[in-house]
Amino acid sequence: MAEKQIDNMKSYGLMNLVKGKTPAIQKDPYEMVMSWPHLLFREVVLFLIVLTVIMGMSILFNAPLEEMADPKNTPNPAKAPWYFLGLQEALSWGPPVLGGIVFPTLLAVLLLAVPYLDRTRDGIGVWFHPKRRTVNILFAMGLTFWFGLIIVGTFLRGPSWDFYWFWEAWPVH
Amino acid sequence: MSRVADLLFANRVWKSVFRHGYPSNPRNRAEVMFQNVFLHIQSVKVFKRSLKVSATFGLGLILAYLFLLLTLTGFLLMFYYVPEVHRAYADMKDLEFAVSFGVVLRNMHRWAAHAMVLFTFLHMARVFFTGAYKAPREFNWVIGIILLIITLFLSLSGYLLPWDQLAYWAITIVSNLIRTTPPADIMGAGASYLVLGGTQIGQNTLIRFYVMHVFGLPAICGLLMVVHFWRIRKDGGLARPDESNIPLR
Numbered sequence A: 001m002a003e004k005q006i007d008n009m010k011s012y013g014l015m016n017l018v019k020g021k022t023p024a025i026q027k028d029p030y031e032m033v034m035s036w037p038h039l040l041f042r043e044v045v046l047f048l049i050v051l052t053v054i055m056g057m058s059i060l061f062n063a064p065l066e067e068m069a070d071p072k073n074t075p076n077p078a079k080a081p082w083y084f085l086g087l088q089e090a091l092s093w094g095p096p097v098l099g100g101i102v103f104p105t106l107l108a109v110l111l112l113a114v115p116y117l118d119r120t121r122d123g124i125g126v127w128f129h130p131k132r133r134t135v136n137i138l139f140a141m142g143l144t145f146w147f148g149l150i151i152v153g154t155f156l157r158g159p160s161w162d163f164y165w166f167w168e169a170w171p172v173h
Numbered sequence B: 001m002s003r004v005a006d007l008l009f010a011n012r013v014w015k016s017v018f019r020h021g022y023p024s025n026p027r028n029r030a031e032v033m034f035q036n037v038f039l040h041i042q043s044v045k046v047f048k049r050s051l052k053v054s055a056t057f058g059l060g061l062i063l064a065y066l067f068l069l070l071t072l073t074g075f076l077l078m079f080y081y082v083p084e085v086h087r088a089y090a091d092m093k094d095l096e097f098a099v100s101f102g103v104v105l106r107n108m109h110r111w112a113a114h115a116m117v118l119f120t121f122l123h124m125a126r127v128f129f130t131g132a133y134k135a136p137r138e139f140n141w142v143i144g145i146i147l148l149i150i151t152l153f154l155s156l157s158g159y160l161l162p163w164d165q166l167a168y169w170a171i172t173i174v175s176n177l178i179r180t181t182p183p184a185d186i187m188g189a190g191a192s193y194l195v196l197g198g199t200q201i202g203q204n205t206l207i208r209f210y211v212m213h214v215f216g217l218p219a220i221c222g223l224l225m226v227v228h229f230w231r232i233r234k235d236g237g238l239a240r241p242d243e244s245n246i247p248l249r
């Protein structure tokens, strides 16, 4: 009977943890803590923060809902959701294929290729490492351009996609 | 106090579920991470520096939580919303005026969706500016970009569902855009037919967007997130400065 039970039992398991250093070459001694509770506690706190903020916003501000969809009544200007307004703005600059298809495709391919283009080992895990200045500036310029387009598309485009400053009123009719 | 703890955590039912005592000593704290399928995606130990707020600003985790909230609120919204062109808009109105807390439910779904798009960009910027995409994390960056694109499409597919003017004309713009894919009379026309389920936005479009929004895209997104998290663990945790001294490949 006793033998049979041993057969069915896992014959190995975690017995104890020993304090000490892990053997590692070319590395500083690891400074590690147990995920439970150090990581998990922070995760729970962050969840509560996210939940509170989203709930708070939802109690204070209502999501937009306009008139029912009407194919015969075209709003002017008609705008895509904000995250696509950069594209809609780029679209208005030249042939739609360039702004709407070629530009975003190139952008996506470029983003996917980032880790394969930059093969250096500089500044891993360090914010704005001086050795990464050029790539950081390039990326920041890219982000600024993208969000710049979104801001123009969202706030500075009026009827017929004409340009209006923040303080300029759109023409009535 | 410890007798209460014993009663709670040292009984047979607790042991049958968790197989170890409450994680109050190092061994049980390791066991809980090993044994629990949900926790096992994370490592037993983490680097102290990865826990600092400034290491990540929690942006990735915020994204995961927003996705969770969107799944929960979306699940509840599905009880009240029917993707039918004569009904969809009325259902939105009902959510606002007839369903208890319907308006808060809808708002939560909407604001969390906007936040998710915004935070994907912030998280991407964090990863870039900390050089965290370098080997061995190249592929996790690639998964991230795919997640970014899927997040955009998730948001877009949801945008049509209220069936109001905002929804209808936003999707009109996007479908006009798809139509320009060269060669326009083959690819463009074909792609827009595929997306709209016809030549113009109508019932076929609504059901296509709905199915993609409540099943297709979230399924892919959730799956990729799991891979994304698993890769973080397999890549040795979050990026650390001492990795710069290790030449790879």
Ligand code: HEM
Pocket (backbone or CB within 6 Å): B056, B058, B059, B060, B061, B062, B063, B064, B067, B120, B123, B124, B127, B132, B133, B137, B140, B141, B142, B143, B144, B145, B147, B148, B151, B225, B228, B232, B237, B238, B239
């Ligand atoms: C949309 C959903 C996404 C979710 C839920 C997500 C989640 C996470 C989480 C929880 C982490 C752990 C560290 C942290 O919290 O920052 C992480 C790290 C990472 N993410 Fe994402 N992420 C998403 C999108 C992206 C995008 C768009 C990119 C990049 C283009 C990306 C690339 C990475 C990389 C390379 C890491 C490892 C960073 C490091 O080792 O320091 N992820 N992600």
